Amino acid sequence: MTDPAVPLSDATAPQVSRRDERLGIALVFLSALMWSLGGAIGRFIEIDDIWTVVFWRSFWAAAFLLAFMVWRDGFRGTLQLFRGMGLPGLLVAICFATASTSFVIALAYTTVANVLLMQAGVPLLAALFAWVLFRERVALATWAAILAVIVGVAIMVSESLTGKVSPIGDGLALLIAVVFSIATVITRRFSHVRMTPATCLGTMIAAAFAASQASAFAVSPREMGFLFAFGVVNLGLGLAFFATGARLIPAAVAALIGTFEPMLGPIWVWLVHSEVPSLRTISGGAVIFVALLVHLGLEFRRQAQPQRPGVTGMPMPD
Incomplete structure (x- = not known):
């Protein structure tokens, strides 16, 4: 059992201050909050060609992220950021592009429930990758929370597991979980x-691929408004929050907080579109919520305790 006063990661992992850890937790939660709005926003979009939706969503997300970097760092600073991201940044970009593209294809072969169930394994995969590759330790409480989240999501989607099942669709759903876990670990490690x-760059790659598959790009002003929100609010802001926050906290914790997304998604659809979630969805969501709430409470309690000499991390670079 990890000593409460010692950070979850060992000496091989980047050390951060407790203030930065709290900031990282808040930012990753905001990313999950933004991503959870996807279902509610997507229900407003009525476009037959799904690749047209993927293209405009990725296009607006890329435009937002690029404008944000130019506003924050200037043109020269933005160019330096692209040049300085190196191989780790390129791998993260490929991971996000693969995940967003695979998500669309997976839904054509399997059910949303199966995809959500695969996503429940992201915290476990991130913890395993971080431990195997970088020996980043994971506290017993985090493992317990990961298990509770998997159980909660399984309860949420259990009613739909009898739907159409495809090795291709479920394989792509598993691929989404794997590449997202890898992106989380890389972001934390570097x-x-x-x-x-x-x-x-990941949204640019996804947009380019969708452009090669889309049959048309013209949409109505109404649809474009929802596509703008779909790209900027749901995808762009979510990626910006995650990329900034995930580097400040252990990979397993970042992936664990990210599971707020499948829990909050049905709630937004219920509030906006009056689609009442089933009893199993509510029950599973309650399990996830309690597990995450308890785990985050333990994390903040650990951070509130005095640190031992020599374990205080330096603030992360801006």
Whole structure:
């Protein structure tokens, strides 16, 4: 059992101050909040060609992220960020592009429930990758929370598991979980690298691929408004928050907080579109909520305790 006063990661992982850890937790939660709005926003869009939706969503996300970097760092600073992200940034970009593209294809073969169930394994995969590759330790409480989240999501989607099942669709759903876990671990491990340009490049790659598959690009002003929100609010802001926050906290914790997304998604659809979630959805969401709430409470309690000499981390670079 990890001593409460010792950070979850060992000496091989980047050390951060407790203030930065709290900031990282808040930013990753905001990313999950933005991503959870996807279902509610997507229900307003009535376009037959899904690749047209993917293109405009990725286009507006890329435009937002690029404008944000130019506003924050200037043109020269933005170019330096793209040049400085190196191989880690390129790998993160490929991971996000793969995940967003695979998500669309997976839904054509399997059910949303199966995809959500696969996503529940992201915290476990991130913890395993971080431990195997970088020996980043994971506290017993985090493992317990990961298990509770998997159980909660399984309850949420259990009613739909009898739907159409395809090796291709479920394989792509598993691929989404794997590449997102890898992106989380890389972002944490190379915390000195700004990953906002990597997420921007990822949306550009996804947009380019969707453009090669789309049959048309013309949409009505109404649809374009929702596509703008779909790209900027749901995808762009979510990626910006995640890329900034995930480098400040252990990979397993970042992935764990990210599971707020499948829990909050049905709630937004219920509030906006009056689609009442089933009893199992509510029950599973309650399990996830309690697990995350308890885990975050333990994290803040650990951070509130005095640190031992020599374990205080340096603030992360801006």
